[in-house]
Amino acid sequence: MSEAAKTIRLVDSDTLFEYPIPSGERLDSHFFLTWRFDWWLHSEFRLLADKEVRAVGFDLFNIAQKEDPVGTLPVDERLLARLVGETLEEWRRLMERPIGPLYNWQQCRCDNGHVRLYHPVVLKVAQDALGVREDRLTKREAERERKRLDALPDKMLRSGAPKGMTEDAVVVLQFDQFLVDHFDTMGQRRPPMIRKALEAFSLAQDGVDWKAEFSR
Incomplete structure (x- = not known):
């Protein structure tokens, strides 16, 4: 060699x-x-x-x-x-x-x-x-989130939420996160689920253990 x-x-x-x-x-x-x-x-x-x-x-x-x-x-x-x-x-x-x-x-x-x-x-x-892929995934996720938030106020209104609630951007963001954390299964935000989530969200805002209430 x-x-x-x-x-x-x-x-x-x-x-x-x-x-x-x-x-x-x-x-x-x-x-x-x-x-x-x-x-x-x-x-x-x-x-x-x-x-x-x-x-x-x-x-x-x-x-x-x-x-x-x-x-x-x-x-x-x-x-x-x-x-x-x-x-x-x-x-x-x-x-x-x-x-x-x-x-x-x-x-x-x-x-x-x-x-x-x-x-x-x-x-x-x-x-x-990898950097390019991560950047594309981040942009794609941001676009999905934007579309989800844009559609949420109308879904809340049709599910019985007060109009003032749907016009409060902070409350909409809080409710969106509440859905993601507790109700948003596979991104399916249908009216029955939104109505149930609105009730739970209202209880949570009042300091009530909504999970305990729902389990009764």
Whole structure:
């Protein structure tokens, strides 16, 4: 084995990098990469590795996005060979190259205690994707909440609430939270449920244990 190949072998360490993305975090809609092409074009891996190794290495960048935790790879060479569709013998042959397919991949410890491989750039790509997803989910939830609050005063009015109550934004917000905490099952806000919730809300506002009252 050449000295260059030895330098890219993975070495056990008592102080492994703690991988920041938890296991179980999925990117089900993560069907494309926000690829950092400038990094790729100027990376040592692309400039120094032969084309065969580059192809396998690029596959690994993509494969890692569907692994668990997202952005990691297994340490076991048998699994790595299978992931890229090569025989174990061929995988070992590629790893003997001066620049192999795991160039700049390092060991890390995951939140479940498993030791896996990570690459700093691949990790950044995964974190960016998670950030985009979380931002979209937050915006989607905010839009659902806005629509829910917009519709609530009319539902309250049709369920017997005084008009003044439905025009008080603070009371509407309080009632909405009361519904979420105690009555809002699967988002079904039908008139019978709203009427029952209004009665319970009124009792709660008067300091009465409405649950005890309802259980009689």
